Amino acid sequence: MSVCFRWRFPQGSWAEIAAILRGQNVGGQNPKQLDYIVARIHGMNAAGEFIDPWGTPYRISTESGVRVYSCGPNRADEKGGGDDIASWK
Numbered sequence: 001m002s003v004c005f006r007w008r009f010p011q012g013s014w015a016e017i018a019a020i021l022r023g024q025n026v027g028g029q030n031p032k033q034l035d036y037i038v039a040r041i042h043g044m045n046a047a048g049e050f051i052d053p054w055g056t057p058y059r060i061s062t063e064s065g066v067r068v069y070s071c072g073p074n075r076a077d078e079k080g081g082g083d084d085i086a087s088w089k
Contacts, residue, residue: 009062015048017060052085 010020010029020026023035044050049057052070059077061067072083080086 009066011062014050014057014060017062018044018048018050 010017010026012020012026012029016026018037018039020030021035021037022039023030023033025031025033039050045055045057047057050060051057052072054071054073054075056071056075059067059069059071059080067080067087069080069084069086071077072085074083076082078084080088
């Protein structure tokens with residue numbers, strides 16, 4: 001007998017996704033409270049978002065797969081272009 005599990009990427013704001021990845025149950029997502037990422041406190045801002053080395057929140061999208069990018073040294077959100085550091089580049 002095979003069991004099929006339906007798995008999906010976490011949904012929500014950047015802070016909610018960060019909380020889920022850090023082992024919190026947000027809206028029924030991650031009910032077993034599994035830690036997927038260990039984050040140091042200086043790697044997060046007051047809103048609970050992961051921040052890049054320039055202090056800007058990482059942009060996280062889980063709509064069609066996972067896409068993560070940093071706004072880069074100029075701190076301007078260029079949607080993964082320009083000097084942004086993107087997971088797909």
